[in-house]
Amino acid sequence: MQSASESYPEIREGIRALCEGFPAEYHRKIDEARGYPEDFVDALTREGWMAALIPEAYGGSGLGLTEASVIMEEINRAGGNSGACHGQMYNMNTLIRHGSEEQRQTYLPRIATGELRLQSMGVTEPTTGTDTTKLKTTAVRRGDRYVVNGQKVWISRVQHSDLMILLARTTPVDQVARKSEGLSIFLVDVKEAMRKGMEVRPILNMVNHETNELFFDDLEIPVENLIGEEGKGFKYILTGLNAERTLIAAECIGDGYWFTDRATAYARERRVFDRPIGQNQGVQFPIAEAHIEIEAANLMRYEACRKFDAGLPCGAEANMAKYLAAKASWEAANVCLQTHGGFGFACEYDVERKFRETRLYQVAPISTNLILSYVAEHVLGLPRSF
CATH class of the missing domain: 1.20.140.10 (Butyryl-CoA Dehydrogenase, subunit A, domain 3)
Known part of the structure; x- marks a missing residue:
């Protein structure tokens, strides 16, 4: 009987071959310098591995989560750390499954080629932790914009991402039937946000994992960057x-x-x-x-x-x-x-x-x-x- 660890041999062989170009010494030096493995992530992107979950119609491989999980497994088994890039894999599903056709056409092909990175997701907050329905970051609609105020913590890879999935409350909790309602998801242009309304403060930690605290002060997000229906974000x-x-x-x-x-x-x-x-x-x-x-x-x-x-x-x-x-x-x-x-x-x-x-x-x-x-x-x- 074939072992589960031997399934999907073509994916495993491909990742192992790529990882041979980034031996232990490479990852060790990145760790010592508290750096980001830019060359490694770029190589994964060039060879199409980071576009595994993107449908073929948008320039990706059209694979499933099963195959994506094998990619992540093999990176770690080879001595690397998928924490530098795994955000794009799981964030992709939110955009693919719940984004509009216009959003998918606009962003997915550019993510597939590596022109854009979708590495970050802003959910956790200092006072709520995993009690997500009580988050305090708000997004109030004003004309053709949502104005965001609040704070997030432990937001990973935002300094190495072009786009971020952001969860914020659009309807006050005392105005919804269930506290899981009234939350909405937005696609944020990270570089634009850092210029106008979002402050990023790095958090040093025992693992060389790029993570940050975010502060939003009247950050404006275009209405067209709302993913799915308002209030259904949770x-x-x-x-x-x-x-x-x-x-x-x-x-x-x-x-x-x-x-x-x-x-x-x-x-x-x-x-x-x-x-x-x-x-x-x-x-x-x-x-x-x-x-x-x-x-x-x-x-x-x-x-x-x-x-x-x-x-x-x-x-x-x-x-x-x-x-x-x-x-x-x-x-x-x-x-x-x-x-x-x-x-x-x-x-x-x-x-x-x-x-x-x-x-x-x-x-x-x-x-x-x-x-x-x-x-x-x-x-x-x-x-x-x-």
């Missing part, structure tokens, strides 16, 4: 969030395989007391357990992708895939570090860099506790806990 944004969680699950799976591959190779080669350390069950068993958990998470990833691509509800599967994969990759990271001993802390082995990168996904883009709450309420039917 429903639309779930499309992107389910894609995001599934793609990040795939990235964690790629990380997990990277960790177990490295741990296995080191355990074969490292000799202590005249025998390879991998001959000892105390070393073997944790690596084997990590591999088993990654393989299991992989199956849930493919189930979430299958449902998403079929247009079926997939919130439970997307959340569970993200939970299982993030947990498996973090456990594999610990095993890899422990297997390497002191050498695992040396930057030249890349274990510590990947260790930091995969740790993020216990917290973002949705924490493990919130996933457990989601499953308890929406799958098991238990009372809402918050």
Whole structure:
């Protein structure tokens, strides 16, 4: 039986070939400099990988989330970090599924060629976190413009993006029947916004992940940049969030395989007391357990992708895939570090860099506790806990 990790061989071979041109030294230097892998993202774009989800009619490959997830997985398995570019993949779904035909014609072909990047999504706020329906950023219509005021936090890649998906409240919460109503999605011209009404403040963090705090002061957005129907934005944004969680699950799976591959190779080669350390069950068993958990998470990833691509509800599967994969990759990271001993802390082995990168996904883009709450309420039917 073919392993799930061996499916889609042409995509895997293509990404691996590209990644060979960006070895560990490249990613290590980018991390040391707290830089952005511009050349790497440009190469992915030139070869069409970043346009995987764009329909062929708009210049893309017309692939599904399943194939996109394999692309993300392979980048991480090769030692890279898809966090530099994955935003374009999941943000794309919001525009493709809910944008007007005019919007798709205007933006998608230019995104496919790399003329434009859609890498950023502005949802999270300092005082609301994942309680999205209580966000305070407002967009008030005045003639042919919406005027935006408010604040966002942990908004990634905005400094390396031309377009941003923005969620804001267009109807006050006390004027809607349900608090999930009255929220709308806009497509923001980032460079124009930075000149007129949007301030960007970088947030330094333990991972070399470009993320920012945004401040909106009477930012004007053209009415034609509203995506879909006014007030329906929360429903639309779930499309992107389910894609995001599934793609990040795939990235964690790629990380997990990277960790177990490295741990296995080191355990074969490292000799202590005249025998390879991998001959000892105390070393073997944790690596084997990590591999088993990654393989299991992989199956849930493919189930979430299958449902998403079929247009079926997939919130439970997307959340569970993200939970299982993030947990498996973090456990594999610990095993890899422990297997390497002191050498695992040396930057030249890349274990510590990947260790930091995969740790993020216990917290973002949705924490493990919130996933457990989601499953308890929406799958098991238990009372809402918050």
